[in-house]
Amino acid sequence: MACKTEIKEKKRGPLAVIECTEDIPCNPCTTCCAQKAITFEGSINSLPKLDEDKCTGCGICVARCPGMAIFVVDREYSETECLVSFPHEFLPMPQAGEEIVASDRQGKPVCAGTVHRVVRPESFDGTAVVTIKIPKEYADQVRGIRTERGV
Amino acid sequence: MTYQTQVAIIGAGPAGLSAALEVAKQGGKVMVFDENDRAGGQLFKQIHKFFGSGHHGAGVRGIRLGQQLLEQCIQSGVEICLSTVVFGIFPGNELGIVKDGRSHTVKADKILIAAGAGEKPLAFPGWDLPGVMGAGAAQTMVNINRVRPGNRILTIGSGNVGLVVSYQLLQAGASVAGIVEGLPKINGYAVHANKLMRQGVPVYLSHTVIEARGDGQVEEAVIAEVGPGFVPIEGTEQTLSVDTICLAVGLTPSVELPRMAELAMVHLPKMGGYIPLHDSHMRSSNPDIYVAGDVAGIEEASTAMEEGKLAGVSMAEALGLVSAQRARELAGEIEERIGELRIGSHGDARRMAKEEIVRGYEAWLAKQK
Numbered sequence: 368m369a370c371k372t373e374i375k376e377k378k379r380g381p382l383a384v385i386e387c388t389e390d391i392p393c394n395p396c397t398t399c400c401a402q403k404a405i406t407f408e409g410s411i412n413s414l415p416k417l418d419e420d421k422c423t424g425c426g427i428c429v430a431r432c433p434g435m436a437i438f439v440v441d442r443e444y445s446e447t448e449c450l451v452s453f454p455h456e457f458l459p460m461p462q463a464g465e466e467i468v469a470s471d472r473q474g475k476p477v478c479a480g481t482v483h484r485v486v487r488p489e490s491f492d493g494t495a496v497v498t499i500k501i502p503k504e505y506a507d508q509v510r511g512i513r514t515e516r517g518v
Numbered sequence: 519m520t521y522q523t524q525v526a527i528i529g530a531g532p533a534g535l536s537a538a539l540e541v542a543k544q545g546g547k548v549m550v551f552d553e554n555d556r557a558g559g560q561l562f563k564q565i566h567k568f569f570g571s572g573h574h575g576a577g578v579r580g581i582r583l584g585q586q587l588l589e590q591c592i593q594s595g596v597e598i599c600l601s602t603v604v605f606g607i608f609p610g611n612e613l614g615i616v617k618d619g620r621s622h623t624v625k626a627d628k629i630l631i632a633a634g635a636g637e638k639p640l641a642f643p644g645w646d647l648p649g650v651m652g653a654g655a656a657q658t659m660v661n662i663n664r665v666r667p668g669n670r671i672l673t674i675g676s677g678n679v680g681l682v683v684s685y686q687l688l689q690a691g692a693s694v695a696g697i698v699e700g701l702p703k704i705n706g707y708a709v710h711a712n713k714l715m716r717q718g719v720p721v722y723l724s725h726t727v728i729e730a731r732g733d734g735q736v737e738e739a740v741i742a743e744v745g746p747g748f749v750p751i752e753g754t755e756q757t758l759s760v761d762t763i764c765l766a767v768g769l770t771p772s773v774e775l776p777r778m779a780e781l782a783m784v785h786l787p788k789m790g791g792y793i794p795l796h797d798s799h800m801r802s803s804n805p806d807i808y809v810a811g812d813v814a815g816i817e818e819a820s821t822a823m824e825e826g827k828l829a830g831v832s833m834a835e836a837l838g839l840v841s842a843q844r845a846r847e848l849a850g851e852i853e854e855r856i857g858e859l860r861i862g863s864h865g866d867a868r869r870m871a872k873e874e875i876v877r878g879y880e881a882w883l884a885k886q887k
Contacts, residue, residue: 386712387709388708388709389707389708389709389862389863389864390861390862390863391569391707391709391862391863391864391865392569392570392571392858392859392861392862392865393569393570393571393576394570394571394572394576395567395571395572395576395577398571398572398577399577410858410861411570411571411858412858412861412862412865431567431577432577433566433567433568433569433576433577433709434569434707434709434710434712434713435709435712435713436709436712456689457688457689458689470716470718471716472712472715472716473715473716473718474715474716474717474718474719475718492567492578492579492582493579494567510716511716511717513717513718
């Protein structure tokens with residue numbers, strides 16, 4: 368007899384990762400999502416929730432979040448690599464193919480990687496969504512690139 | 519000469535322009551005065567995207583909101599007098615202004631003071647060295663005048679002003695040696711702090727600046743950890759090589775004109791200092807004078823715009839330009855939007871402080887009867 372319980376396979380492909388940790392009144396992430404994958408329970412002050420089944424990893428929310436607190440991670444890009452997308456508002460703009468040093472949430476260098484793509488349409492109003500390719504074990508650690516501006 | 523207007527507004531920032539637009543929409547004659555050579559107040563310095571929801575302009579950079587507001591004002595016939603200092607406010611609803619080196623009088627039926635705020639200083643040995651400046655001043659230099667104030671910055675204060683300005687200095691190509699915060703936690707939005715930390719900027723919590731050193735210019739800053747009562751702990755001093763120290767230790771309402779007009783005031787440290795008492799629709803203790811924006815308690819540009827609109831509707835109603843019922847509807851919509859901005863771990867304290875100002879006004883009013 369077939370099992371009636373449907374076991375959902377963990378969704379593959381790119382998914383938004385929302386690192387919004389504080390209840391501040393703000394909602395562009397919900398209004399910009401064409402898939403309606405990001406919602407609030409209650410007021411615009413609550414933390415956003417992601418419906419992973421609806422999220423296509425398009426990255427619009429990455430550009431729109433005023434707190435620059437949303438990322439897109441594709442954990443299974445290849446056998447050994449993942450993709451991490453993050454908002455970027457520094458010049459010079461990284462170029463696809465460029466070799467970079469990926470850094471963590473404290474700006475500490477983590478590993479070497481390459482720029483996979485840079486998306487910067489006019490509608491993002493200057494914010495680029497930069498996607499880098501790095502070894503997959505660093506998917507939860509890497510959140511940007513060093514721009515030689517901090518310390 | 520003497521100018522005559524229905525509404526005179528002091529300050530062409532987010533509150534002043536928003537109020538002007540509301541009055542002009544109802545057909546009122548409005549003159550706005552600003553001592554600066556361009557309108558927009560702090561909005562044109564805000565190159566980051568704003569929080570809030572769609573009707574607050576969320577996700578839109580402050581500078582764009584400023585441009586939209588200014589265009590709408592001009593299209594609606596608001597007269598904006600720039601490079602014009604309002605030096606006095608006199609009985610009979612008269613303003614003294616100086617324009618092109620000459621003084622004039624403005625007679626208005628209603629006056630809105632939306633003069634904004636000034637930066638609080640912080641005194642320490644070496645604070646008078648060139649290179650020590652307000653964070654807001656640094657932001658004006660870099661975003662308005664396109665001059666980088668220095669190459670290696672230390673910011674004192676982790677409120678949103680300190681965090682936003684530090685990030686914008688990074689964007690302008692400076693390096694930021696650190697953010698120094700006296701409290702054991704970050705004072706502003708965590709997301710603003712996280713943006714800086716991802717660029718490797720260290721945050722020194724429970725620290726203060728002890729001294730700025732240098733020969734005719736800041737060359738280094740000494741910081742130290744603080745214990746109870748913010749007293750520096752001996753032996754924890756460290757020296758950072760910096761050429762600029764940005765002070766972001768709070769703002770204080772610019773209440774010179776409210777004082778001259780003898781408006782009733784309340785002292786509320788959490789809102790920046792002395793604040794004119796006002797009713798829930800921004801009318802001060804003088805029924806012809808209104809206040810809005812930072813002068814009515816330090817908040818943000820988003821709330822300043824809403825308060826400005828509220829003051830605008832209030833003045834339009836008082837002038838008979840809009841019916842009491844319509845004014846109530848409009849004010850209700852605005853109050854709902856303001857309410858959305860004054861919630862959460864950061865907004866709750868501001869809401870309670872604003873309620874205290876209104877309660878203070880009501881107590882003052884009761885005493886007059």
